[in-house]
Amino acid sequence: MKVKSYLPPKFIVERNPDRCIQCQVCVNQCSFDVHYYDAEDDEVRSHEENCVGCHRCVVFCPTNALTIRKNPLDYRENYNWRPEVIEDITKQAETGGVLLTGMGNDKGYRIYWDHLVINASQVTNPSIDPLREPMELITYLGRKPDRLELDHNSLSLKTELAPQVKIEVPVMFSAMSYGAVSLNVQKSLARAATEAGTLWNTGEGGLHHSLYEYADNTIVQVASGRFGVHSRYLNAARIIEIKIGQGAKPGIGGHLPGEKVSADVAATRTIPQGTDALSPAPQHDIYSIEDLAQLIHALKEATNYTKPVAVKIAAVHNSAAIAIGMVRAGADIIVLDGFRGATGAAPKVIRDNVGIPIELALASVDSRLRQEGIRSQASIVISGGIRSSGDVVKAIALGADAIYIGTAALVALGCTLCQQCHTGKCAWGICTTNPFLTKRINPDIGTRRLTNLLRSWSLEIKDILGGMGINAVESLRGNRLHLRGIGLTKTELEILGVKMAGN
Amino acid sequence: MENKVIKRTASPIDRIDATGFSSRELNARIRELAHNGTERVELYNVYGQRYIGTDLDRPIEVKIFGTPGNDLGIFMDSPRITVYGNAQDGCGNTMNDGEIVVHGHAGDIAGLSARGGKIFIRDDVGYRTGIHMKEYGDKKPALVIGGTSQDFLGEYMAGGILILLGLNLQKEEAHRTNFIGTGMHGGVIYLRGSINDFQLGKEVGTAEPEEKDWQILRKFISEFADHFGYNAEEILEHKFIKLFPLWLRPYGRLYAY
Ligand code: SF4
Ligand code: SF4
Numbered sequence: 086m087k088v089k090s091y092l093p094p095k096f097i098v099e100r101n102p103d104r105c106i107q108c109q110v111c112v113n114q115c116s117f118d119v120h121y122y123d124a125e126d127d128e129v130r131s132h133e134e135n136c137v138g139c140h141r142c143v144v145f146c147p148t149n150a151l152t153i154r155k156n157p158l159d160y161r162e163n164y165n166w167r168p169e170v171i172e173d174i175t176k177q178a179e180t181g182g183v184l185l186t187g188m189g190n191d192k193g194y195r196i197y198w199d200h201l202v203i204n205a206s207q208v209t210n211p212s213i214d215p216l217r218e219p220m221e222l223i224t225y226l227g228r229k230p231d232r233l234e235l236d237h238n239s240l241s242l243k244t245e246l247a248p249q250v251k252i253e254v255p256v257m258f259s260a261m262s263y264g265a266v267s268l269n270v271q272k273s274l275a276r277a278a279t280e281a282g283t284l285w286n287t288g289e290g291g292l293h294h295s296l297y298e299y300a301d302n303t304i305v306q307v308a309s310g311r312f313g314v315h316s317r318y319l320n321a322a323r324i325i326e327i328k329i330g331q332g333a334k335p336g337i338g339g340h341l342p343g344e345k346v347s348a349d350v351a352a353t354r355t356i357p358q359g360t361d362a363l364s365p366a367p368q369h370d371i372y373s374i375e376d377l378a379q380l381i382h383a384l385k386e387a388t389n390y391t392k393p394v395a396v397k398i399a400a401v402h403n404s405a406a407i408a409i410g411m412v413r414a415g416a417d418i419i420v421l422d423g424f425r426g427a428t429g430a431a432p433k434v435i436r437d438n439v440g441i442p443i444e445l446a447l448a449s450v451d452s453r454l455r456q457e458g459i460r461s462q463a464s465i466v467i468s469g470g471i472r473s474s475g476d477v478v479k480a481i482a483l484g485a486d487a488i489y490i491g492t493a494a495l496v497a498l499g500c501t502l503c504q505q506c507h508t509g510k511c512a513w514g515i516c517t518t519n520p521f522l523t524k525r526i527n528p529d530i531g532t533r534r535l536t537n538l539l540r541s542w543s544l545e546i547k548d549i550l551g552g553m554g555i556n557a558v559e560s561l562r563g564n565r566l567h568l569r570g571i572g573l574t575k576t577e578l579e580i581l582g583v584k585m586a587g588n
Numbered sequence: 589m590e591n592k593v594i595k596r597t598a599s600p601i602d603r604i605d606a607t608g609f610s611s612r613e614l615n616a617r618i619r620e621l622a623h624n625g626t627e628r629v630e631l632y633n634v635y636g637q638r639y640i641g642t643d644l645d646r647p648i649e650v651k652i653f654g655t656p657g658n659d660l661g662i663f664m665d666s667p668r669i670t671v672y673g674n675a676q677d678g679c680g681n682t683m684n685d686g687e688i689v690v691h692g693h694a695g696d697i698a699g700l701s702a703r704g705g706k707i708f709i710r711d712d713v714g715y716r717t718g719i720h721m722k723e724y725g726d727k728k729p730a731l732v733i734g735g736t737s738q739d740f741l742g743e744y745m746a747g748g749i750l751i752l753l754g755l756n757l758q759k760e761e762a763h764r765t766n767f768i769g770t771g772m773h774g775g776v777i778y779l780r781g782s783i784n785d786f787q788l789g790k791e792v793g794t795a796e797p798e799e800k801d802w803q804i805l806r807k808f809i810s811e812f813a814d815h816f817g818y819n820a821e822e823i824l825e826h827k828f829i830k831l832f833p834l835w836l837r838p839y840g841r842l843y844a845y
Binding site for chain 2: 315354379387
């Protein structure tokens, strides 16, 4: 029995009849079956209830005939029972299932980046013009020694350095697995990282054989599913990242739905085609810091101590204490993913309610590691909703060594944050393995869009640094005196370790 | 520590006295021997050193006398390891290829996420054995356990073959393992010895082995019997049940789309 759904359309599709030429481009472009051609009336029409607001059709309509507007859904005003709440309950009542969603937490929690402002030099310290003077963005990731010993005769280094990885810009592409995103997306990321001298991250779906040529710019992930983890994979990488958690869904695992597990995805992950790829919530060989140390050293042993091992956690309440354990367990890099970090699929209730903002986690982790005197033993990489070069600079001043971007990279490829990644129907061809859709990302164009983004941000970061009178990003790291807070409480300022603006 | 590698040019066996070696030192020593082309290594006085056999990508034969530590053969890619003693937790963790034969017990999570290769344990195993084993095409790991197991045997299994023989159970004594095959969505488990329905996970179905199952059982049980001096025919005479995943997508119905 098909029961009428009580869910109203979220968007209104307006087709300007004066402009529409019935070309059906929108029909072909829409993967959510909104537009359809009515042969009887020779007219293109819409099923508005299917529209997710991705704007693919709007961009591709040759005559600009389409406008997608939010359906006002003017229920009687009620701040508690907002339309989103009503719709969620309706969906649950109609399906009995857990609500899934894609991308990151979209709720109105405070964005601390927007309450931090950056300093600039005036009079007492000259600013630097990055167009004419050298400006350094090079960053080295990995464990740093507490002190260096030199051989005084040969002037060579006596201290044995832990493996270091050099990146040309402190911005890397965060973990997005093959299966969650398409191979063309990974190819674009890998090539852009290679061209820009930074790194991309395989996520936990293994490394497709065609991407081994970009291994020098690749971070490989080892997560609870252990998909595609074998010694060639580990030895190919520049950095090995153990994924404990993810900001979009701290504490829970993942289920890549069977529909997305194509033959190629299955081969890369070593699971039968069409089965769900299940990532258990914990890694069953890690129940403690001691166990984490064991896996870190297993990976180091498996690669003969040639690569830094990173450990990624979701930013949660005790991040600072956990981070201390991670560093003492031997992590060379710690990765903190804030609650705005995106995902290919997560239960909505988890995405929107679990975890903490990355700004606070970063500040408290950096402070605690300093207090413990072990900050230099690990690099800090952060992720989770970084939108601009301004955010990057603020993050570095708060203590980050480098920044991962995920959502921003996908936006560069066309993503409009429609949050339908979990459906596998991404109209922009990003979060899907459907061959009809994946060819919408051309790796040549994708690479260019991503390298352009990194270039813009690099130029902007240099501009900001120059304005502060700093000529190397190293000198900004953890330099919180270059930040001031606006509109923050005393406690917030304390945790962030910054002064109030004007102070 | 140099004198601890006793290399005899005439003999193809390299022997290492592991006394006092850290895990890192012992593995470095084995790696060095492997690099120099050794085919067979014997390790004596092994007391808990971890990760033995990882990062060796040739079919070297490693014999261990003593008690190897956790993660024996983790990420291993073709060596053959024989343990004369017990293995600890994580034996064959994420193993890709090769063989581990344990003349004794193994701790928890033996064969976790194995992608290939074979593991034979003579006696009992701990919790979550064979969890999330995988397979694709002809890459198919096999894990054979002579004794019985703790709970969550074959949890989350996505592929591979898991055989539990219960040879040390008394007549009429059932396995005490609960939650067998919880979340299983691929691969197969064969159980010898009795089991109650309530001991099985919700995601598994049971069946009598068919001819193709017996072929698999004969193959692996013969190998098991050869390793530990059992009579394969006698083991095979007993009743076996086959556990298989009911759904490829056990959690497909959990979500509202
Ligand atoms: S793409 Fe534009 S012009 Fe073509 S059918 Fe759709 S609305 Fe009309
Ligand atoms: S990746 Fe695709 S499905 Fe996901 S939010 Fe972006 S446009 Fe939508």
